[in-house]
Amino acid sequence: MGQSNMVRILDGNTFVVCEDTGDIEATPTEPTGLFHSDTRFLSTWVLTVNGERLNALSYDDLQYYEARFFLVPGTATHYTDAKLSIIRERAVGGSFREELTVLNHDEKPVELEIRIEAASDFADLFQVKDEILNKKGELYTDVQPDRLRLGYRRGNFNRETVVTSSEAARFDARGLAYSVRLEPNEQWNTQIEVHTLIPVPGGRELRLGVRAHTTERLALEHDLQQWLAQAPKVNCEWETLARTYQRSLVDLAALRFVPTSVPGSLPAAGLPWFMTMFGRDSILTCLQTLPFTPDMSRTTLRVLAALQGSRFDDFRDEDPGRILHEMRYGETAAFEEQPHSPYYGSVDATPLFLILLDEYEQWTGDVALVKELERESRAALRWIDEYADLMGNGYIWYERRNTDTGLENQCWKDSWDSISYRDGRLPPFPRATCEVQGYAYDAKIRAARLARRFWDDPAYADQLEREAAELKERFNREWWVEDGEYYAIGMDPDGRQVDTLSSNIGHLLWSGIVTEERAAKVAEHLVGPRLFSGWGVRTLAEGEARYNPIGYHNGTIWPFENSFIAWGLRRYGFAEEAALIADGIIAASGYFDGRLPEAFGGYHRDLTKFPVEYPTACSPQAWSTGAPLLLIRTMLGIEPHEGHLAVDPRLPVGMGRIEVLDIPGRWGRVDAFARGRLRLEHHPE
Numbered sequence: 001m002g003q004s005n006m007v008r009i010l011d012g013n014t015f016v017v018c019e020d021t022g023d024i025e026a027t028p029t030e031p032t033g034l035f036h037s038d039t040r041f042l043s044t045w046v047l048t049v050n051g052e053r054l055n056a057l058s059y060d061d062l063q064y065y066e067a068r069f070f071l072v073p074g075t076a077t078h079y080t081d082a083k084l085s086i087i088r089e090r091a092v093g094g095s096f097r098e099e100l101t102v103l104n105h106d107e108k109p110v111e112l113e114i115r116i117e118a119a120s121d122f123a124d125l126f127q128v129k130d131e132i133l134n135k136k137g138e139l140y141t142d143v144q145p146d147r148l149r150l151g152y153r154r155g156n157f158n159r160e161t162v163v164t165s166s167e168a169a170r171f172d173a174r175g176l177a178y179s180v181r182l183e184p185n186e187q188w189n190t191q192i193e194v195h196t197l198i199p200v201p202g203g204r205e206l207r208l209g210v211r212a213h214t215t216e217r218l219a220l221e222h223d224l225q226q227w228l229a230q231a232p233k234v235n236c237e238w239e240t241l242a243r244t245y246q247r248s249l250v251d252l253a254a255l256r257f258v259p260t261s262v263p264g265s266l267p268a269a270g271l272p273w274f275m276t277m278f279g280r281d282s283i284l285t286c287l288q289t290l291p292f293t294p295d296m297s298r299t300t301l302r303v304l305a306a307l308q309g310s311r312f313d314d315f316r317d318e319d320p321g322r323i324l325h326e327m328r329y330g331e332t333a334a335f336e337e338q339p340h341s342p343y344y345g346s347v348d349a350t351p352l353f354l355i356l357l358d359e360y361e362q363w364t365g366d367v368a369l370v371k372e373l374e375r376e377s378r379a380a381l382r383w384i385d386e387y388a389d390l391m392g393n394g395y396i397w398y399e400r401r402n403t404d405t406g407l408e409n410q411c412w413k414d415s416w417d418s419i420s421y422r423d424g425r426l427p428p429f430p431r432a433t434c435e436v437q438g439y440a441y442d443a444k445i446r447a448a449r450l451a452r453r454f455w456d457d458p459a460y461a462d463q464l465e466r467e468a469a470e471l472k473e474r475f476n477r478e479w480w481v482e483d484g485e486y487y488a489i490g491m492d493p494d495g496r497q498v499d500t501l502s503s504n505i506g507h508l509l510w511s512g513i514v515t516e517e518r519a520a521k522v523a524e525h526l527v528g529p530r531l532f533s534g535w536g537v538r539t540l541a542e543g544e545a546r547y548n549p550i551g552y553h554n555g556t557i558w559p560f561e562n563s564f565i566a567w568g569l570r571r572y573g574f575a576e577e578a579a580l581i582a583d584g585i586i587a588a589s590g591y592f593d594g595r596l597p598e599a600f601g602g603y604h605r606d607l608t609k610f611p612v613e614y615p616t617a618c619s620p621q622a623w624s625t626g627a628p629l630l631l632i633r634t635m636l637g638i639e640p641h642e643g644h645l646a647v648d649p650r651l652p653v654g655m656g657r658i659e660v661l662d663i664p665g666r667w668g669r670v671d672a673f674a675r676g677r678l679r680l681e682h683h684p685e
Contacts, residue, residue: 006020007059009092010255011092011254013036013268013275014034014035014092015271016033016096017033022045022047022090024042026040026123028121028127028128029128031125031128031129031273033123035275037329037330040120040121040124041159042120043120047071047086047114047115048114049073049086049112049113050112052073052074055073056069056070056071063221064253065220066089066091066092068088072085084103084110085103096194097194098194099191100189100190100191102187102188103185103186104183104185107184109181109184111180113179113180114177114178115175115178116175117175118148120150121135121139122135124330126338143173145171147163154331154335158198162194166190167189178190230293231249232292233662234658236657237657237658238654240586240594241628244594244596245632248625248629255271255625262299263299264295265296266303267281267286267300268282268622269623270619271619273618277303277326279349279350283355284560285622285626286300287352287630290359291363291629291665294360298366298369300356304353305353307324308323309322314402315402316342317344317400317410318344320379320387322346324343325345326346328343339402339405345407347388347396351384351436351443352439352443355439355446357446358449361450361454363666365665370450371454381444390430394471395437395475396436397431398410398432399430411435411436413433413539413553418553419498420489420498420500421545422499427490427496428492431498434488434490434505437471437479438511441475444465444471448460448462472515476515478495479497481501486521487522500540502541503531503565506561506568507568510567514572516572520574523572526569526577530543532581536558536559539551542555550601555601556600557599557601558598558599559585560621566582566585567634570650582652585627588600589628591611597614597619597624598618598621598624600612601613635652636648636651638663643667644667645665647673659673
């Protein structure tokens with residue numbers, strides 16, 4: 001059962017992945033089912049009528065939190081005019097509610113046996129992802145006259161799924177059933193509630209989600225309307241961009257993860273594998289969306305600060321001051337079978353935390369948060385200098401201390417073969433990658449501003465600026481590949497350049513570590529034929545030994561990365577090059593109905609004529625969802641400047657007029673307008 005025909009319904013901490021009939025038939029290694037907090041609470045949910053499976057005429061994913069399925073008996077290949085139709089309407093909000101309606105179109109009464117097979121394997125999402133399912137606890141079933149209780153217990157780890165029905169049902173250990181008689185043109189319906197629970201000592205239950213009730217479903221609808229109303233309005237002549245912007249806002253709403261410790265929401269990384277808080281992903285998404293949804297940045301910063309590393313823990317790759325990589329809540333984390341409770345194996349989240357804090361203050365003027373997080377910010381800066389410099393030469397390095405389950409590559413390109421020499425060999429550890437040095441430079445420049453203006457420590461500010469200047473000088477001397485005129489992707493522990501040409505050089509532009517005299521050559525590479533496909537910048541240049549247009553980090557195009565590359569190009573004055581990248585990525589979004597995937601193939605645009613999706617890409621994914629927003633900012637040249645909003649538009653040819661209304665910030669709400677030159681040929685819609 002492939003993922004291409006799957007229906008996905010989600011609401012932040014909860015999601016359902018099912019077939020186009022609404023049925024769920026999970027195998028141990030498929031991310032289908034009802035999931036909450038990294039646990040699968042339903043692995044089977046199959047509807048039959050008189051023992052027969054149903055065929056989907058159509059389905060409608062009305063909003064991200066609800067869907068409706070229109071079904072008839074029989075199969076699609078043998079369909080005749082049905083005398084019976086079935087509608088399944090499902091809403092997700094913590095748990096889910098399913099309203100089942102059956103209509104008799106026959107001229108005579110019918111007797112129906114309606115049944116739903118229900119089961120749960122309580123699989124840990126982490127195990128499903130790694131294709132390992134070895135449950136060590138006890139599954140149990142409790143059948144009561146008015147409900148079915150499915151449970152799993154392993155020590156103090158206890159999860160339950162409770163199924164109830166508004167119409168009288170016969171519950172048994174495998175599901176529930178109804179015997180229904182329908183007169184001609186009569187209909188029957190019932191509401192089935194599925195609740196996810198954590199039983200706690202004393203017989204009490206912690207209900208993980210109850211928002212699927214009718215009144216709470218209205219609350220979800222109101223919440224989405226309010227979310228959209230608060231965001232800036234984008235009006236433009238390029239229909240693809242308008243549709244993509246609207247889809248991005250809705251998907252960001254769907255991906256809001258509600259933490260338990262701090263009010264508000266932050267962006268979860270993506271469906272299905274990463275519906276949880278991340279360091280790098282959440283921070284970069286906030287940077288992309290800051291001009292449009294600034295409140296998420298505040299929550300993200302406060303949550304990450306609260307969970308900042310405070311000790312040395314090799315199992316979790318934790319150091320004092322380090323910002324987490326990933327947080328998990330399932331069984332494997334509870335029993336420390338994997339380290340994500342939380343796991344700190346990210347080399348870039350810590351400097352990115354400082355960058356977001358400064359950028360957030362520049363947009364919002366929230367000085368109180370900058371002062372509130374001074375201690376955590378100083379700890380992050382100490383981590384950069386004292387704990388990340390594994391080789392003692394002033395760079396940030398990484399090497400996992402948890403050699404069993406920790407990440408080998410702790411940069412954003414975290415697959416095993418993503419960092420390689422020009423000839424394809426993999427460098428030894430520890431490793432340093434170029435973009436992280438840029439982040440460290442940017443973090444120190446920005447932290448110096450915070451120290452001077454808000455922490456009342458000008459001496460510290462001076463020190464940080466000196467360190468940043470020294471880092472920039474040394475980096476430009478030691479990382480520049482002379483025979484290719486670009487920056488190496490990495491450095492090995494012997495000080496040798498890991499000399500492939502990669503997209504990482506684009507990150508150096510938005511961080512500001514590139515010298516002015518070398519910026520033009522970097523820009524030339526980024527939009528040159530080896531890196532730029534016509535749709536976007538490839539992760540690895542064509543012609544490199546490990547180049548593969550559908551290799552995860554070795555030739556694919558990542559929309560999120562391209563949005564930051566375009567932003568960096570604008571920083572150095574390369575407006576035409578930035579517009580070229582924005583044009584390619586937004587045009588590609590038209591082929592995905594406005595929802596940019598995690599990654600797509602690096603094939604040249606002239607070869608494929610359409611962007612080829614990477615087969616296991618997350619969708620929706622937070623930083624892909626945020627990419628169009630950063631591209632809009634980049635194209636319009638929207639930047640905070642001395643307490644005001646500056647606008648300097650440079651639009652791609654063919655975009656026409658665009659206006660962004662009610663941009664929030666310390667200035668209140670302001671508008672930005674621009675007009676580009678139309679062209680005769682049309683963008684793909």
